[in-house]
Amino acid sequence: MAKMFVVFLLLIAVNVSEAKKKIAIVGSGIGGSSTAYFLAQLLPDADITVLERGPQGGRLRKVTIGSRDYDSGGSIIHSENIYARYLTKIAGLEEEDLSKDSGSFGLYNGKEFTLNLQGGILDKLKIFSHFGFGLKGLVKETEKIIQSLNRIYCLQNNKVSFKDVSAMLETLDPLLLKLTQHSMQDVLRDAGISDKIQDELLTGVTHSNYNQDIDKIPALVGVIAGYISTAGGVVGNLWRVRRGNHQLPPKVLEKSKAKLVFAKVTKIEKNPDADNFHVTMETPEKAVTTETYDSVVVATPLANADIKLAVSGLPQGLKRPMQRTIATFINGVLKDLVPGSRNPNDIFTTRGADGVFSSIGNKGKADKDFNYKIFSKRNLTQDELDDLFEKINDVRVVDWEAYPKYSVDKDLPSFSIADGLYYLNSIESAGSAIEMSAIGAKNVALLVYQHFTGASNPKDMYTMCLKKKTRVSDMKDEL
Secondary structure, three states, X not given: OHHHXXXXXXXXXXXXXXXXXXXXXXXXXXXXXXHHHHHXXXXXXXXXXXXXXXXXXXXXXEEXXXXXXXXXXXXXXXXOOHXXXXXXXXXXXXXXXXXXXXXXXXXXXXXXXXXXXXXXXXXXXXXXXXXXXXXXXXXXXXXXXXXXXXXXXXXXXXXXXXXXXXXXXXXXXXXXXXXOOOEHHHHHHHOOOOHHHHHHHHHHHHHHHHOOOXXXXXXXXXXXXHHHHOOOOOXXXXXXXXOOXXXXXXXXXXXXXXXXXXXXXXXXXXXXXXXXXXXXXXXOOOOEEEEEEOEEEEOOOHHHOOOXXXXXXXXXXXXXXXXXXXXXXXXXXXXXXXXXXXXXXXXXXXXXXXXXXXXXXXXXXXXXXXXXXXXXXXXXXXXXXXXXXXEEEEEEEEEEEEEEOOOOOOOOOEOEEEOOEEEHHHHHHOOOXXXXXXXXHHHHHHHHHHHHHOOOOOOHXXXXXXXXXXXHHHHOOOO
């Protein structure tokens, strides 16, 4: 009898082992790490492996200069970014409120500051005096668009997923989808927004966020960038993770308990004989191996990943080009760009500036002098740096493909490449930010969950969620 009981237990163990699903996530940035965490919550028995070809953390990188650590990208977060706040909390990290910063800000046209705010109590009045009260209406309209986008939290919290970006946006609000089909410039002009607001403020915002111009980027992308950079402090506050947002991916991945394997994925192939995928990878020691997984999530831009997708009926538009961005960190002293005019802390370039940089940020005092962060589209020469700085102690350069190279496109990419194979970074066609990556992560995690369990979207959730105005306070107890 005892032997039969042991055999029975062994059979149960075998069945449990066979039922345990193997999932691979390609990429350990905020998207891949968040996917691992969300999957661990949805499928606690799954065997999750994260495959990373380079340093952990993806595009959220740390740069050290002047004895201080900084984020090379993704450096600010809005208070309405629900997932970013949630992930920061579960990772055991702290928020650092940026609303108490001086707010010193300037718009530079290559010759002079068209607006130079030094963080005084009259700055808001100066902004409206310079741009007119059309700016107030623009902020209100932007908030309405963001509230439509925020409906995603209620839907995802009730296990609603989307197979493509277009379906997601159209469900949240048909206007969101329309805003991807027209340039930011065209939408602003049709709305009667002044040329001054477009050419100075909003061009400055898109230069600083995406290194691109408003006549190229889709309107929704511009709305998301503008909401973070311009509406911050008007509608909500800005914040960052104390000691840097680059801490988020490794801490979130640690909480997921997924395995991290350093290897460069070169091929993902659908198994013709079973419902799974063969993933070929190369280790740092140049050893080539192939592992089989029941589901695969690609959480890195395919444009620069050099991954062969051996899948029939491959969707179009997955490998979209990326925008090269150079982040140059300088420890030293910046010259006055305009003689006799004090430089603001954050300098954005306007349309027609035609300078060597897109933006310059004074990151604060260092052990010696000050630290600065410069965004540009190419590497700056030593002569160009000498023209900008009266003193240079140290230089650090991050040359990376930071964001999608945007254009207006009627056809947005799909999250679903094949049953069981998903592409998180399709979300970046709507906007590239930490929060957008987390939204994409939750969506692909739900697609994997539904793939394995056979669950479908609960229809009764649509009406409730689409009528609901979602803010952080609504979700803090639900997540």
